[in-house]
Amino acid sequence: MEKSTRPDISCAVHQCARHCANPKIQCTAAVKRIGRYLLGTKDKGLIMKPNQEGMECWVDAAHASEWNNKTASSDPSTARSRMGYIITYAGCPMHWSSRMQTEIALSTTEAEYIALSQAMREVLPIIWLMEEAKQQGIPVMNAAPKVHCNVFENNAGAIEIANVPKMRPRTKHLNIKYITSEKK
Numbered sequence: 001m002e003k004s005t006r007p008d009i010s011c012a013v014h015q016c017a018r019h020c021a022n023p024k025i026q027c028t029a030a031v032k033r034i035g036r037y038l039l040g041t042k043d044k045g046l047i048m049k050p051n052q053e054g055m056e057c058w059v060d061a062a063h064a065s066e067w068n069n070k071t072a073s074s075d076p077s078t079a080r081s082r083m084g085y086i087i088t089y090a091g092c093p094m095h096w097s098s099r100m101q102t103e104i105a106l107s108t109t110e111a112e113y114i115a116l117s118q119a120m121r122e123v124l125p126i127i128w129l130m131e132e133a134k135q136q137g138i139p140v141m142n143a144a145p146k147v148h149c150n151v152f153e154n155n156a157g158a159i160e161i162a163n164v165p166k167m168r169p170r171t172k173h174l175n176i177k178y179i180t181s182e183k184k
Contacts, residue, residue: 005046009034011084011098018100050090055130057123058152059085061101061115063108081105083115087123095122109157116153116162123151 012034019027061083068078084098097118105111134140153159 006038007046007086007093007096008041009037010096014098046093048092050092053091054089055123055127056088056152057085057119058088059083059112059115059119060154061105061108061111063105063111079104081111081114083111083118085115085119085122087119087126095126097122107157109155109161112153112155112158113161116151116158119151 012030016027016030016034061081063081064079065082066078066080068075071078080100080102081104082098083101084096086093086096088094101111101114101118103114105114130140153162
């Protein structure tokens with residue numbers, strides 16, 4: 001679980017950290033830019049305005065986001081997709097992540113579905129913890145009788161795969177990796 005009080009720079013810091021062992025001139029410029037941004041925003045902060053929304057999870061992915069024709073043959077990591085999600089409770093962020101996927105997705109739909117699956121692996125334990133807190137008499141704010149989570153995904157193919165358990169020949173690898181392992 002990532003811990004940070006500055007989610008606005010988490011992606012940029014992650015990108016720079018990936019190149020610590022072999023930094024390039026662009027990395028130095030990026031770190032300086034992050035430093036200037038932090039100096040310029042040192043008097044700013046996160047403004048939390050709790051509402052009655054309950055839990056929400058926002059998910060997105062960029063298929064092969066760092067693919068580069070010049071370095072693809074020598075650096076296979078450029079074929080990996082970047083994913084990110086943020087889980088909010090009462091409209092306030094409680095957990096977020098931005099990272100490279102551990103496997104190579106073959107399409108945008110697959111990258112989005114992998115991101116959705118990873119985000120749900122974080123959401124479900126939080127929901128279970130909140131349900132247990134309610135059973136123990138700890139006040140947990142939610143609008144519905146049960147703790148729920150709205151998930152926002154912007155890829156129609158990933159939504160279709162998540163909602164309809166029908167697997168097709170082009171999605172059987174997803175069935176093997178994600179759907180059968182999630183039911184265990």
